[in-house]
Amino acid sequence: DTEVTQTPKHLVMGMTNKKSLKCEQHMGHRAMYWYKQKAKKPPELMFVYSYEKLSINESVPSRFSPECPNSSLLNLHLHALQPEDSALYLCASSQEPGDRQPQHFGDGTRLSIL
């Protein structure tokens, strides 16, 4: 069982749809992350939140919009996605921004764009 919970597990959407991915952790971690993972590749960092504020955006297209409503929740809002955005989206958290401790990952949302 993972301590980082992601919903939904699977999502199929059309290119004109708007949907959101949700991530929740109750470990008191103050840093949270979104990653994108394509098949047979390592995860690629998208966004970093430190103390509920966006601190890093790795040049992600604006059709991906992150949000951190509180210290336990992280959302990723999706709009007008492209077929190449189909991937596994992983959320992770770590105790403090800037430390070098491991990140804890959720099981991800498998996203398919039609």
Place this chain on the structure above:
Amino acid sequence: AQSVTQLDSHVSVSEGTPVLLRCNYSSSYSPSLFWYVQHPNKGLQLLLKYTSAATLVKGINGFEAEFKKSETSFHLTKPSAHMSDAAEYFCVVSDGSGGYNKLIFGAGTRLAVHP
């Protein structure tokens, strides 16, 4: 800049035989190193971590890794493979130089375990 190289993209072993997954790193300072495992349709699970304490690190499920500074290596081993060990394994170094906990991933090693 920090980097990680996993020397084998695929490793195949028989059940009950030893596992060796090789990882070399490059770091300008004392690194924090991790091994993660990813089973199909799952997230990444932390197997073990090295953060400048003991050089031989024991992890979950019988895995261990040895940090060798002179060889810049952090190889993952297990004495006896189990069918459930079949998965993708990532060697990772943590780079905190940018003010946040950036993970640098190796390309991954796919472990197959045969009966």
